[in-house]
Amino acid sequence: xxxxxxxxxxxxxxxxxxxxxxxxxxxxxxxxxxxxxxxxxxxxxxxxxxxxxxxxxxxxxxxxxxxxxxxxxxxxxxxxxxxxxxxxxxxxxxxxxxxxxxxxxxxxxxxxxxxxxxxxxxxxxxxxxxxxxxxxxxxxxxxxxxxxxxxxxxxxxxxxxxxxxxxxxxxxxxxxxxxxxxxxxxxxxxxxxx
Amino acid sequence: xxxxxxxxxxxxxxxxxxxxxxxxxxxxxxxxxxxxxxxxxxxxxxxxxxxxxxxxxxxxxxxxxxxxxxxxxxxxxxxxxxxxxxxxxxxxxxxxxxxxxxxxxxxxxxxxxxxxxxxxxxxxxxxxxxxxxxxxxxxxxxxxxxxxxxxxxxxxxxxxxxxxxxxxxxxxxxxxxxxxxxxxxxxxxxxxxx
Numbered sequence: 336x337x338x339x340x341x342x343x344x345x346x347x348x349x350x351x352x353x354x355x356x357x358x359x360x361x362x363x364x365x366x367x368x369x370x371x372x373x374x375x376x377x378x379x380x381x382x383x384x385x386x387x388x389x390x391x392x393x394x395x396x397x398x399x400x401x402x403x404x405x406x407x408x409x410x411x412x413x414x415x416x417x418x419x420x421x422x423x424x425x426x427x428x429x430x431x432x433x434x435x436x437x438x439x440x441x442x443x444x445x446x447x448x449x450x451x452x453x454x455x456x457x458x459x460x461x462x463x464x465x466x467x468x469x470x471x472x473x474x475x476x477x478x479x480x481x482x483x484x485x486x487x488x489x490x491x492x493x494x495x496x497x498x499x500x501x502x503x504x505x506x507x508x509x510x511x512x513x514x515x516x517x518x519x520x521x522x523x524x525x526x527x528x529x
Numbered sequence: 530x531x532x533x534x535x536x537x538x539x540x541x542x543x544x545x546x547x548x549x550x551x552x553x554x555x556x557x558x559x560x561x562x563x564x565x566x567x568x569x570x571x572x573x574x575x576x577x578x579x580x581x582x583x584x585x586x587x588x589x590x591x592x593x594x595x596x597x598x599x600x601x602x603x604x605x606x607x608x609x610x611x612x613x614x615x616x617x618x619x620x621x622x623x624x625x626x627x628x629x630x631x632x633x634x635x636x637x638x639x640x641x642x643x644x645x646x647x648x649x650x651x652x653x654x655x656x657x658x659x660x661x662x663x664x665x666x667x668x669x670x671x672x673x674x675x676x677x678x679x680x681x682x683x684x685x686x687x688x689x690x691x692x693x694x695x696x697x698x699x700x701x702x703x704x705x706x707x708x709x710x711x712x713x714x715x716x717x718x719x720x721x722x723x
Contacts, residue, residue, distance in 0.1 A: 372566025415714030520609030
């Protein structure tokens with residue numbers, strides 16, 4: 336099987352789609368971000384990569400807090416809008432009719448309509464070139480009551496979006512369950528390898 | 530709509546599923562990682578979060594290189610195996626029958642069967658608590674010839690896995706296209722906001 340070389344390209348498939356929130360000059364603003372990932376478990380931390388000139392970048396550096404809000408597929412239009420338009424120009428909260436609330440931190444704005452909200456305090460900030468990488472400690476997590484099944488968050492009720500990089504640039508839903516993790520691999524175990 | 534507080538939890542939905550490769554004491558080893566994300570575009574960089582005691586962690590710190598290999602859904606059993614078993618105990622390359630090759634870097638092992646391979650050079654390493662966050666510059670990207678359509682990588686041929694956190698711990702396929710990105714949001718634009 337041959338390979339085609341694509342140079343130095345950020346080809347990760349898929350990435351999540353989140354709305355990163357920050358108060359900018361005291362007012363809530365949100366931007367769509369695909370370059371987001373969990374980076375630590377004890378304590379729980381998440382990173383978001385944001386270009387230096389972004390309005391949200393200004394807000395995060397003002398407060399050293401931010402939020403990660405996971406939109407459901409029903410919010411795809413508002414989510415995409417928050418990736419196209421700058422908060423310099425419009426009040427995205429008003430256009431998107433987001434209901435904003437605050438949790439444990441008093442300056443990390445959260446979107447009620449998003450099924451998952453994470454409040455984050457900046458622990459590290461790396462200037463990597465085009466982007467700043469903000470590493471945030473997750474101070475509190477909020478999940479919509481309607482997204483639980485048997486006492487646990489249910490991804491089929493959360494209905495998150497994935498983002499696909501490349502010329503097609505799509506938002507995709509989750510598909511079928513392929514396998515149970517930390518389970519199907521045991522079929523390959525030979526003898527007492529664990 | 531009420532919210533349930535879940536404390537400090539790493540609740541990002543979904544995350545990608547990749548096989549991170551490193552040579553450990555000169556031999557290729559791979560582990561399954563969901564905590565991986567793009568962190569910069571110019572130059573292209575990716576991060577992987579790995580617990581300090583992991584065998585792969587040892588290899589990355591030995592060479593200051595690593596690879597990110599994206600398995601397709603057909604490789605779910607081998608992928609999960611690489612998340613269950615430590616390279617301390619078994620030769621995962623042999624058990625999984627991975628065909629290993631090297632690219633631009635001579636010590637970041639790549640898996641031929643994976644449709645996407647990224648060769649990375651460590652630029653930053655953060656000790657965040659339970660995990661080290663390795664930030665790697667993507668030196669070269671390899672895509673299987675069979676995964677192109679009209680000259681571009683096609684995610685429907687790559688068929689990546691997502692990982693869903695929580696008690697259900699699932700690998701999921703990608704689902705339907707919900708919308709075109711940087712496009713559907715324009716329907717919300719009012720006047721000359723761009």
